Amino acid sequence: MSKLAKLQKLMQAKILLLDGAYGTEFQALGLEEKDYHGDRFASHSVPLQGNHDILCITQPNVVKNVHSSFLEVGSDIICTNTFNANAVSQADYDLQDICGEMNTVAAKIAREAADQHSCNDRPRFVAGSIGPTNRTASLSPDVNQPGYRNITFAELVSAYQDAMQGLVNGGADLFLIETIFDTLNAKAAIYAANQINEKLDDPLPIMISGTITDASGRTLSGQTCEAFLYSIEHANPLISVGLNCALGAEQLRPYVAEMSRLSGAAITVYPNAGLPDAFGEYTQTADVMAATIADYAKNGWLNVIGGCCGTTPKHIAAIAEAIENLKPREVDIGSAPGNLKLSGLEPLSRQEGGLFINVGERTNVTGSARFARLVRENKFDEALSVARQQVENGAQVIDVNMDEGMLDGVEAMRTFLNLIASEPDISRVPIMIDSSKWEIIEAGLRCVQGKAIVNSISLKEGEAQFLEVANKALNYGASMVVMAFDEAGQADSLQRKIEIC
Template sequence: MSDRSVRLQALKHALKERILILDGGMGTMIQSYKLEEQDYRGKRFADWPSDVKGNNDLLILTRPDVIGSIEKAYLDAGADILETNTFNATQVSQADYGMQDLAYELNVEGARLARKVADAKTLETPDKPRFVAGVLGPTSRTCSLSPDVNNPGYRNVTFDELVENYTEATKGLIEGGADLILIETIFDTLNAKAAIFAVQGVYEELGVELPIMISGTITDASGRTLSGQTTEAFWNSVAHAKPISVGLNCALGASELRPYLEELSNKAGTYVSAHPNAGLPNEFGEYDELPSETAKVIEEFAQSGFLNIVGGCCGTTPGHIEAIAKAVAGYAPRAIPEIPKACRLSGLEPFTIDRSSLFVNVGERTNITGSAKFARLIRDDNYTEALEVALQQVEAGAQVIDINMDEGMLDSKKAMVTFLNLIAGEPDISRVPIMIDSSKWEVIEAGLKCIQGKGIVNSISMKEGVEQFIQHAKLCKRYGAAVVVMAFDEAGQADTEARKKEICKRSYDILVNDVGFPPEDIIFDPNIFAVATGIEEHNNYAVDFINACAYIRDELPYALTSGGVSNVSFSFRGNNPVREAIHSVFLLYAIRNGLTMGIVNAGQLEIYDQIPAELRDAVEDVILNRTPEGTDALLAIADKTRATAASRKPRPKSGATGTSTSAWSTHWSRASPPISSKTPKSRASRSPGRSKSSKAR
């Protein structure tokens, strides 16, 4: 067993036994040495063409004695985990000094120096081994925000550029001897997702896997990161990294950090860390909070059961760390709570879906194939009005918005990136999760590189074979996205109940057993096809879909279901009153049988009980395939229904009053048995509470 493996076993054991101590502020201590330009330059960089004072990472090479002494002081104060002095050791950050070519060396030497100091301390206290956390800082740029207020879609760094930066840095930290990788001071979650993507890629390439620590930063009293996410939304966005710990650091002092740390400790199914500032800075940017004051607040954190790892950030010194270590020594570490499995999505705010959730409305009007208006706006590069369409969907009750840019005459990838970047600057839209919808993998992947939250990919399938299916699933997992899985395999699209069940079961087994995909993040789309087309083979399509949903609910643990609801009424395109009635009736039975979410127009859903009785009866005959004459009967009243609706005063729909789809689905049970087609037609069977196909309420 390697030395690193031994240390990792010791780390895991220690985390179960006590609250571990992280070190304190590096910059604070460097400032106390009052170093000058020549200290930063040393002999090697004596002739460097620009000033380098302030490049603290460079001191690893030019004043390792200073960095080493600071690190030793923190270990002497009681720290268990030593952070490498590599906060800005990426090309994008070192470019500020023209030193981007030093990035790899800085990470290697930074880890080596910390390793040397930690190992020396371990020799002094063999019963208390010390660990090295290789630090990946946030960089000096943001991937989900524009630095230009006049151009909200502009980015001065891309996801791919960050991945390249973090890949190089991670390899250097591993080579230098780090025990863990700490992605810290996250103010933009998309930067952190790029770091996670890079770290996991390095692990796969090198055949090693170190624990990952993740720490975000709440920037002010709003309780959000700089890029706008709440604490829970941030956790949902990075949980796919399966970090050994998640925490908060910097920006705020311990007192101000408390409510957000408490929230994280309740939500996170892993260890929780905190390394706050020594209070808030004074008017000179200095920190006045005494070690005893910081320690008193943090002791209450430990007493409340919030902590597994604790240290300090800006303004903290070895004195603070010593006081903190003594303050928490008598308290047990936080017990990791049992977090129920659920699909935990996020935009700027969290959104959770599980089997007990009400029906989830996925707004369809930002789908270029589902809205002629949206398609026109995108073709005309009128993104300002296109954003208004997205906003209208959210305001009308959409809890997720589906974005699709697939059109032959359009650069779909460019359009997807442009629109998502613009949405990121609109908090009233970006507060909800995004569903990235495309039949082209390159468009899906481009979209995943633009969203800081945890979204949904729509879709992947076995259409092109199992190998590609697995490849796409693994990438979705690394990007931290849930997936819609179409009931499609090498033989084609599932159209019967039996085929839907067969493909969904096979897909589920591959994803869960071979890929290790979280089952709660799998959303099956068993294919909604049009009914009432005049073709007899199509008459049972709605029943087949509804029964497939029931099968998935009952036989595929934690998996969810979805569908493009407008497909079922496609044979009545142009007749909106009939289409809305079809959607309402279809949803009633589908939701009762397990349908979790649907892609619908959030502002146009008819209330079931408000559908005229004659129309409702005819639609139910078609949806449930209760009679061979169902299509003819519905066609016979379709034109009359359209004319009546045109002369009637408009009634508020579910979204028109600001009420989400879930508001009118509260009475729809998910416990119904499968539907049998061609059941006897009776007045009793038409009541939503007494349907023979849906007895359970």
């Protein structure tokens, strides 16, 4: 039985229990700088205290003990101690070159602990933790340069692939892409996971968990729950979606309810132990947190539950007791509404037979002389006003085309879409990336955190080329406009359209 099938079978039988906060446990141990350095990094010149991931190499028994403390109170799934074990985050500690090793060692530690607590009627699983990094792909770190990015999609993919391969080598059962505050980062992680999984006989299921930052109900990069969900559903094989961090269980309640209503996948939730106090401490008791979680389960919202910041084995034990006799949420992939699902910062869905979608096409250099002139003259601020006007006038999707002989189409597409991302009144709607050149389309897909539309692909270059491009677009999570066009030319009759399509 595949890893996916095993987990799905268990999820039908019970609510699965995750673990709690590793950082909370490590901090409680009072570890010092020398403990983080260990023997191997005794001469490392950069301070390492607080870099919990390095403990997998320098203090493996400490990490294993924390895993065991959660397994002993009932965790079905434990997470590897690898939240920041990626080259982007570890560069702060000058440890970016050992991230593959770090992930492999971490997965082996978790695997050993899980196996020691497993039995035939109670298997335990290891989730490879993949954090968001300390960079944002869809936000500029400089308010004076809204189009600037300090990380690229390709750099994120490379860092995530290195980490994920390590997790696979160490024996992880699934990938957990978690604490997502920027969906474009998550899409890079999904892209990496899909690439890794393509090479495996038994692909690792993917759990995805976003972070709603405050009462606005949005991620840090501005997406609503529904828009976020539409943006990440292309992960394959996707076993669950959910929310963690930033908020306590009570504050997360409306968003968990919404995600449970919208998603066809299983639902995973692991809130903080309430909200931090004035000293940054989490003081919500285990019983109080467990009571709210029990209410989640009684409402039929849960398939997997655990804890994030501030949650200890005591919290997980209380949650285990609270949900023991409660049924899991029924998972029905066909239940999610809308056949067409798109997103910018906000969602757009259409059932078959629904109304037309208004596409604004004035941000197209082949269709608007004014827009083409503004782009050629590098007047992107004025070009943005064209997009804004279209949205204000009712466009539900913005079509962006940079196919013009005098332009560097890749750079123009990247620049304009990065600027659009900084304008929430524009980026709230989905983007249609319009080009006859795949390299321009791909540049655009690497800039858009929502679920975009590729316009267009066809069989003009043959079936093999069509399938290659379609699979690439799918790995970026895009919808596609497919033209009735093959190697013999454009369809000019109903019969030809049927033959091609």
